[in-house]
Amino acid sequence: MKRKTITKGITAGATPIPVRFGTDERKLLKLLQARAAAQSRSVSGQLKHYARLALIAEDNPDLPMSMIQGILEGQAELKAGLAQPYQWGVIETTG
Numbered sequence: 001m002k003r004k005t006i007t008k009g010i011t012a013g014a015t016p017i018p019v020r021f022g023t024d025e026r027k028l029l030k031l032l033q034a035r036a037a038a039q040s041r042s043v044s045g046q047l048k049h050y051a052r053l054a055l056i057a058e059d060n061p062d063l064p065m066s067m068i069q070g071i072l073e074g075q076a077e078l079k080a081g082l083a084q085p086y087q088w089g090v091i092e093t094t095g
Contacts, residue, residue, distance in 0.1 A: 019047065
C-alpha cells in the first residue's frame with residue numbers, strides 16, 4: 001500500500017510527527033487539504049485544529065460544536081486585546 005507523508009507546516013521548535021494516509025484514505029486527505037485551504041491553514045495546521053476540537057468535544061460531550069468554536073473564537077479575541085467589559089443589567093435601547 002502506497003502512503004503519502006504530510007510534513008508541511010512544521011514550526012520551529014516543534015516535534016514533527018509524520019502522518020501517513022493509505023491509498024484507501026485519499027478521499028480523507030483530499031478533504032483535509034480542501035478544508036485547510038479554505039481556512040488558510042496548512043494541512044498540519046488543520047489536523048491540529050481538528051485534534052484540538054476533538055479533545056474539547058470529548059471532554060465536554062454536552063456542548064454543541066458551534067458553542068465550542070464560539071468559545072475558542074472568544075478566547076482568541078481576548079488574547080488579541082479585543083475584549084470589552086460586559087455591563088450586567090444594562091439594557092441599551094435605540095430610537
